[in-house]
Amino acid sequence: MTYRIVHYINQFFAGIGGEEKAGVGPESRNGALGPGMAFKAVFGNEAEIVGTVICGDGYFAENMDEAGEKILKMIADFKPDAVIAGPAFNAGRYGTACGAVSEAVLKKLGIPVVTGMYPENPGVDMFRKSVYIVETSDSARGIKDAVPAMSKLIMKMLRGEPIGSPADDGYIQRGVRVNRFHDKIGAARAVDMLVKKLKGEEFKTEYPMPVFDRVPPAEPIKDMKNAVIALVTSGGIVPKGNPDHIEASSASKYGTYSIEGVQSADEVAYATAHGGYDPTYANTDPNRVLPIDVLREMEKEGMFSKLYDYFFTTVGNGTSVASSKKFGSEIGERLKKDGVDAVILTST
Amino acid sequence: MVKAIEATGIAVVHICTIVPISQTVGANRIVPAVAIPYPLGDPSKTHEEEIEIRRAILQKALKALMTPIKEQTVFN
Numbered sequence: 449m450t451y452r453i454v455h456y457i458n459q460f461f462a463g464i465g466g467e468e469k470a471g472v473g474p475e476s477r478n479g480a481l482g483p484g485m486a487f488k489a490v491f492g493n494e495a496e497i498v499g500t501v502i503c504g505d506g507y508f509a510e511n512m513d514e515a516g517e518k519i520l521k522m523i524a525d526f527k528p529d530a531v532i533a534g535p536a537f538n539a540g541r542y543g544t545a546c547g548a549v550s551e552a553v554l555k556k557l558g559i560p561v562v563t564g565m566y567p568e569n570p571g572v573d574m575f576r577k578s579v580y581i582v583e584t585s586d587s588a589r590g591i592k593d594a595v596p597a598m599s600k601l602i603m604k605m606l607r608g609e610p611i612g613s614p615a616d617d618g619y620i621q622r623g624v625r626v627n628r629f630h631d632k633i634g635a636a637r638a639v640d641m642l643v644k645k646l647k648g649e650e651f652k653t654e655y656p657m658p659v660f661d662r663v664p665p666a667e668p669i670k671d672m673k674n675a676v677i678a679l680v681t682s683g684g685i686v687p688k689g690n691p692d693h694i695e696a697s698s699a700s701k702y703g704t705y706s707i708e709g710v711q712s713a714d715e716v717a718y719a720t721a722h723g724g725y726d727p728t729y730a731n732t733d734p735n736r737v738l739p740i741d742v743l744r745e746m747e748k749e750g751m752f753s754k755l756y757d758y759f760f761t762t763v764g765n766g767t768s769v770a771s772s773k774k775f776g777s778e779i780g781e782r783l784k785k786d787g788v789d790a791v792i793l794t795s796t
Numbered sequence: 797m798v799k800a801i802e803a804t805g806i807a808v809v810h811i812c813t814i815v816p817i818s819q820t821v822g823a824n825r826i827v828p829a830v831a832i833p834y835p836l837g838d839p840s841k842t843h844e845e846e847i848e849i850r851r852a853i854l855q856k857a858l859k860a861l862m863t864p865i866k867e868q869t870v871f872n
Contacts, residue, residue, distance in 0.1 A: 470832075506832050509814050540817060541832075570817045663799040665824035665865045666807035672862055682797060683835070729834040735850065736837030742850045751858060762797070776800025784804045790861045792854070793798055795812035796832050 451495040451606050454523045455484040456533040456549045458542045459504040467726045470506030470541075474515055476522040477502065483591060487532060490599040495606065499526040505541035506725070512548060520552050528559060530602050535564030535594040536571060538586040538766050543571025550579040560605035564594045565620070568769050572620055580611070581620045586766070675789040678756035680779060682764030683730065683737035683796040684722030685713060694763055696723025702762035702775045707755070712741040724765030725796050737794055756788050764795060798823040809857045809871075811835060819868055825860040826870045827853060 459469045461482040480488045480497035488497050501522045508515045523531060531553045533546035546563040553561045564582040565572050572581055580601060584594040597618040604611060614621045630637065637654070644651040669675045686694060692703045710717075718734040720727045735741045738759065747755050760779045764772070783791065799822050802808045810823035813832045829835030836850045860871040 510831055541814070544814070544817065570820050573820045574816060661799070662822050663802045663824070665867070665869075666802050666805055668807060668864045669861045672858060675861075677861075680797065680801070725833045727833070729837065729839050732839065733837060733846075736834040736839075736846070739836045739850050739854060742836075742847060742854055746851070746854060746858075751855075764797075772797045773800045776797035777803070779797070780801040780804035780806060783801070783806055788806060791801055791806055791808040792857050792861075793801070793808055793810050794829070794835055795810065795818070796835055 450493060451529040452498045452527060453487075453491070453495050453602070454526045454528040454531050455480065455487065455497050455500045456519065456523070456531065456546065457482055457484070457500060457502055458508075458536075458539075458545065459502060460542075462500070462502040464502065464504075467506075467724065468728075470504045470726065472502075472504035473507050473511075474501065474503040474518040474522060476500070476525070483535070483595070486591060486595045487599060490595055491603075494603065495530075498528065499523075503545065505539065505545060508545040508548075509541045515545075516548055516552055519549055520556055523549075523553060524557060528557075530560040530562075530606050531557075532598055532602055533561065533563040535582065535584045535591070535598065536566075536569060537564075537584055537588055537590060537594075538566040538569050540570045540766075543569035544574060545571075547571040547575030547579055547581070551575055554578065560602060562598050562602045562605070562619075564598050567620060576620050577623050580605075580622070582618050583620050669790050672752050673750060675752045676754045676756055676787060677743070677752050678783050678788045678791050679707075679738065679740070679743065679759040680791055680793040681738050681759070681761050681795070682767075683725075683761075683794055684720045684763040684765075685718055685730065685734045685738040685761055686721045688717055688719045690719075690721045694721045694761070696721060696763060697765040697767075699763040699765070699767045700771060702760055702779070704758050704760055706757055707740060707759050708757045710740060711744050713738045722763045722765055722796060724763070730796070737796060739794070743792075756783070756786070807861050809860045811853060811857055815870055819870075822868070824865060824868055825863075826868070827856045827860055828870065828872060829853060 481500040536543035536546045543565045550561045564584045566586040582598045641651045713734040720730040809825040813829045837846045
């Protein structure tokens with residue numbers, strides 16, 4: 449028999465448009481579309497993409513419950529045997545949507561589903577425990593590897609074949625432990641590992657420790673009237689012309705700009721460099737992302753003592769965790785040195 | 797960025813639209829925003845109304861910065 453598969457993709461991969469179209473709601477089309485054509489080629493006669501369900505990333509992110517329900521109904525209407533979502537690579541909102549749709553398909557329709565993401569995609573942490581997420585590269589250039597890996601996994605599920613380990617089948621660890629028999633008992637394996645470690649040889653742990661990357665909440669501001677507050681944004685607001693050439697995505701740097709005496713982030717002097725959302729509204733009034741105007745009013749009213757003389761800005765679009773950490777540490781050190789008490793960080 | 801700044805001991809409030817992403821990444825004080833392309837505004841409203849929206853969010857942010865917390869908290 450030929451298995452019936454439905455494919456979930458965003459507005460970009462459907463060819464509807466980029467960020468300016470991210471607000472489009474769910475829609476359903478017959479047959480394969482965009483990356484679905486690559487899946488179709490791999491499936492051959494064994495499976496067929498009977499339909500494609502599309503939703504704008506912005507629409508999904510802002511209407512998760514309602515969009516999720518609509519999308520699930522559109523998927524169910526095709527009476528599929530399985531669903532594939534994405535791959536979303538390192539697109540955060542797309543990854544979140546693919547993960548949420550996949551989880552809903554599993555829970556409500558009870559049929560196999562596979563998605564694909566880059567390990568740093570925020571959708572991974574949110575959904576890797578419930579959904580099989582094939583590890584992909586960070587950009588659409590990785591589609592060539594992602595399609596065969598996702599196809600292989602979904603076909604295994606459809607045929608009822610056992611799913612191998614994450615390393616064998618190319619998906620991201622789900623935190624599931626599987627029993628299996630070893631030739632040597634645990635104590636012997638542990639001693640082997642220890643000997644290798646003492647010799648300085650490479651060894652592979654059987655239980656990698658999870659990374660608890662959390663920071664304890666800082667102490668609150670006790671005396672707000674005397675506090676200095678700094679403004680930071682990942683929404684890409686920069687002085688017009690983007691003097692430091694901060695990249696529209698995967699930013700490698702942040703900017704530090706004086707706002708001494710600036711009363712408003714007006715559209716004459718500021719604009720956004722962000723390539724991950726529709727810039728129309730931010731460019732019409734940059735205060736919508738970098739709220740200098742109201743903070744100045746609040747400063748005058750004495751709600752806090754002073755708005756720090758500089759703001760820090762970067763583009764949080766596909767920017768790596770390593771870069772973001774580095775930016776944050778540098779900004780934090782400087783603010784600490786300058787006696788800043790608290791930070792307001794805005795994100796788009 | 798939120799975490800790395802907070803790691804220096806300075807309190808940070810994260811104003812963002814997609815709260816689940818902020819929670820996953822590990823911000824401690826979170827204030828929900830209006831929408832992705834205009835977190836602190838609303839182009840469908842008049843300028844005066846937008847200022848009010850912006851002020852309300854920023855007042856929540858100041859309140860969040862003054863509130864002692866032990867774990868991730870969303871200030872609605």
